[in-house]
Amino acid sequence: MDHTRRVYNDVFEMLPGPENPSPLVRINAMSVPGATLYAKLEWMNPFGSVKDRAAWAMIRELERDGRLTQERGIVEPTSGNTGLSLAAMASARGYRSRMVVPNKVPLEKKVLLKIAGADLDVINDNLCPSPGMGDGSIGLAKTHARAQPDKYAMPNQYENEANARAHMETTGPELWRQSDGKISHLFVSLGTCGTATGCARFFRERNPDVKVVAVQPSEGHDVPGLRNKSELHVSALFDESLLDEVMEIEHELAYTRALDLSRREGLLAGPSSGLIYEGARRYAERDPGAVPFGVMIFCDNIFKYVSNMIKHMPELAEGTTA
Amino acid sequence: MADYANPKVLVTTDWVQEHLNDPKIRLVEVDVDTKAFDAGHIPGAVGFNWQTQLQDQLRRDIITKDNFEKLIGSAGIKRDDTVVLYGDNNNWFAAYAFWLFKIYTHEDVRLMNGGRAKWLAEEQRPLTVEATKVTPVEYKVDQVNTDLRAQVGEVLEGIRSGVKLIDVRSPDEFSGKVIAPPGMNETAQRGGHIPSAASVPWATAVNQDGTFKSADELREIYFKKAGVQPDKPVIAYCRIGERSSHSWFVLKYLLGVEQVKNYDGSWTEYGNLVGVPIER
Numbered sequence: 277m278d279h280t281r282r283v284y285n286d287v288f289e290m291l292p293g294p295e296n297p298s299p300l301v302r303i304n305a306m307s308v309p310g311a312t313l314y315a316k317l318e319w320m321n322p323f324g325s326v327k328d329r330a331a332w333a334m335i336r337e338l339e340r341d342g343r344l345t346q347e348r349g350i351v352e353p354t355s356g357n358t359g360l361s362l363a364a365m366a367s368a369r370g371y372r373s374r375m376v377v378p379n380k381v382p383l384e385k386k387v388l389l390k391i392a393g394a395d396l397d398v399i400n401d402n403l404c405p406s407p408g409m410g411d412g413s414i415g416l417a418k419t420h421a422r423a424q425p426d427k428y429a430m431p432n433q434y435e436n437e438a439n440a441r442a443h444m445e446t447t448g449p450e451l452w453r454q455s456d457g458k459i460s461h462l463f464v465s466l467g468t469c470g471t472a473t474g475c476a477r478f479f480r481e482r483n484p485d486v487k488v489v490a491v492q493p494s495e496g497h498d499v500p501g502l503r504n505k506s507e508l509h510v511s512a513l514f515d516e517s518l519l520d521e522v523m524e525i526e527h528e529l530a531y532t533r534a535l536d537l538s539r540r541e542g543l544l545a546g547p548s549s550g551l552i553y554e555g556a557r558r559y560a561e562r563d564p565g566a567v568p569f570g571v572m573i574f575c576d577n578i579f580k581y582v583s584n585m586i587k588h589m590p591e592l593a594e595g596t597t598a
Numbered sequence: 599m600a601d602y603a604n605p606k607v608l609v610t611t612d613w614v615q616e617h618l619n620d621p622k623i624r625l626v627e628v629d630v631d632t633k634a635f636d637a638g639h640i641p642g643a644v645g646f647n648w649q650t651q652l653q654d655q656l657r658r659d660i661i662t663k664d665n666f667e668k669l670i671g672s673a674g675i676k677r678d679d680t681v682v683l684y685g686d687n688n689n690w691f692a693a694y695a696f697w698l699f700k701i702y703t704h705e706d707v708r709l710m711n712g713g714r715a716k717w718l719a720e721e722q723r724p725l726t727v728e729a730t731k732v733t734p735v736e737y738k739v740d741q742v743n744t745d746l747r748a749q750v751g752e753v754l755e756g757i758r759s760g761v762k763l764i765d766v767r768s769p770d771e772f773s774g775k776v777i778a779p780p781g782m783n784e785t786a787q788r789g790g791h792i793p794s795a796a797s798v799p800w801a802t803a804v805n806q807d808g809t810f811k812s813a814d815e816l817r818e819i820y821f822k823k824a825g826v827q828p829d830k831p832v833i834a835y836c837r838i839g840e841r842s843s844h845s846w847f848v849l850k851y852l853l854g855v856e857q858v859k860n861y862d863g864s865w866t867e868y869g870n871l872v873g874v875p876i877e878r
C-alpha cells in the first residue's frame with residue numbers, strides 16, 4: 277500500500293487512518309474574523325462518509341469473533357451512511373446485508389443501499405413517538421437478529437463500543453497529526469455519538485485543553501443521521517461529560533448553510549456539515565480570537581440529499597427540464 | 599396500593615414465556631407495522647393484519663361476525679382458549695383486537711403488558727420466523743356485545759346528554775393544529791375535537807417501558823384530572839379507533855368503568871361529517 281502514489285490492492289486499503297487521513301481544508305470565503313476553521317472532509321472516504329470508520333471497526337470485530345460467515349451476514353438500523361458503508365463492505369467480502377431505514381430517509385440513500393447490495397426494510401418511524409423503547413428501525417433490526425441468529429449479526433452502531441473506538445484510533449490521531457498538535461476546538465454532530473465520544477476520549481488523554489463542541493439540530497429536524505438531544509437516549513455512546521458544550525441550531529439552517537458551502541467555498545457539503553458550520557461560526561463569533569485552530573467534521577457530501585434540498589428550496593428544481 | 603379492577607386481563611412477559619408450550623394459551627400479534635411479525639414473532643404466535651383481516655374489506659366497518667368466526671377458526675383458536683394479544687406501538691392494535699374479541703364475546707382475552715417492545719428489550723425472550731402450525735377449527739360466536747361500541751348517533755346524542763367524551767389523540771390533533779400525526783394516511787376534512795371532550799392522550803396511561811401505569815396513577819389521571827366518573831357513561835375516541843381501544847381497555851379493565859365505549863369511527867368519521875359541531 278502506497279499512499280503517496282495512491283495505488284491500492286483493494287478498496288479497503290483506502291480507508292482512513294493516521295497514515296491516510298481524510299483531508300483538512302481551511303475555510304476561506306465563509307471564515308470568521310479572528311478564527312481559523314478547517315473542515316475535515318469525511319466524504320473523501322471510500323464509501324462516502326464519516327461512517328466508513330465505525331462500519332469498518334464493527335465489521336472487523338465481527339470477523340475477529342467469527343460472527344460473519346457465508347451464511348451469516350449483517351442487519352443494521354441506519355439513516356443511510358452506516359448502512360451504505362456496511363453494505364458495500366459486506367458485499368465486497370461476500371456477506372449478505374439487510375438495512376432497516378426510517379421512511380423519512382431521502383430516496384437517494386435508500387436506492388444507494390440497494391445499489392450496494394443490501395436488502396432494504398423501510399419502516400414508518402414517523403408515528404407519534406411512543407414512550408416505550410424498541411419499536412421503529414432499531415426494534416425491527418433487533419427482531420431480525422434475534423429471530424434469525426444464523427442469518428444475521430447486528431453490529432448495532434448505537435451501542436457498539438467499536439464505533440467510538442474507531443474515532444479514538446483514527447479520527448483523533450489524524451487530527452492531532454494534521455494540526456501538528458495545534459488543534460484547539462473540534463466541532464462535531466451527534467447521531468450515534470461515536471464521533472463525539474471517540475474523539476473526545478482521544479483528546480482528553482492527549483490534550484485536555486482541546487474543546488469538543490457538539491452541534492445539534494432543533495426539534496422536528498429532517499437531517500438524517502442526527503438526533504436532537506431529546507432523542508439521544510437511544511445512543512448508548514452519548515456521554516455529555518466529555519463535551520465542553522452542546523449547541524442547538526435551528527434545523528432549517530442545515531440545508532441553507534450546506535448550499536452556502538457549495539456556492540461560496542466549493543465544498544459540496546451535506547446538511548449535517550452545514551449545521552456544524554453554523555455552530556462553529558456562532559461559537560467563533562461569540563468570542564473573537566478564541567478559536568485559533570478549529571476543526572469541523574464534515575460527515576458527508578450533498579449528493580445524497582438532492583431530494584431534501586429540493587424540498588427545502590423548491591427553486592432548485594426550476595429550469596431542470598427542457 | 600389499590601389494584602387494577604381486572605388484573606387477570608393483563609399478563610407479564612414472564613407469564614407468556616412460562617406458558618409458551620401451553621396449548622390452551624394462544625398468542626396473537628397485531629402490529630401497526632405489519633413487517634414486524636414477519637421479521638420475528640413469539641414462538642407459537644399467529645399474526646393478524648389490522649387492515650386486511652380486522653376490517654371489513656368493502657364497507658368501513660369492523661369485520662362481520664361471519665368473517666370473525668372464519669378468521670379465528672382458521673387460526674385454530676377455540677372458543678374456550680385463552681387468547682393473549684400483543685403488538686407494536688404499545689399494543690395499539692393489540693388493544694383494538696382485544697376490543698373486537700370482546701365484541702364477539704370471546705371469554706378469556708388478555709393483553710401482554712408492554713407489548714412487543716418489552717419482549718424485545720428483554721434479551722432472553724425468544725423470537726422466530728417459523729410459521730406457527732395451526733389446525734383450523736369451527737369457531738362460533740353465540741352473542742355479539744354491541745355495548746362496547748359507540749356509533750356516531752350515540753356520540754352526537756352524548757354531546758347533548760353530557761356523556762363523558764375522552765379524546766385520546768395528541769394535543770396537536772386535539773387543538774386542530776394537525777389533522778393526523780405526520781405520515782398517517784387516514785385524515786379528515788376538518789381539524790379540532792368533539793365539543794365537551796376532555797383531552798387525555800393515550801400515552802399518559804403508560805410508563806417509559808410501555809407497561810401500564812399503576813391503578814393509583816391511572817385513577818389520578820382519569821378520575822381526578824379528567825373527571826371521569828366510574829359509574830357514568832364514557833366514550834373514548836381517537837383518529838381511527840386504535841389508540842382509543844387502548845384507553846378503552848384502561849378504563850374498562852384496569853379502572854373498572856362499566857359503561858365505557860370505543861367510538862371507532864373516531865375523528866376520521868366525525869371530522870368529515872357535514873354540519874356537526876367542532877371545537878378547537
Ligand SMILES: Cc1ncc(COP(=O)(O)O)c(C=O)c1O
Pocket residue numbers: 325326327355356357358465466467468469470471472500501502546548549575576
Ligand atoms: C450525515 C451524518 N452526519 C452525522 C452523523 C453523526 O455521527 P455519529 O453517529 O458518529 O454521531 C451521521 C451518522 O450517521 C451521519 O450520517
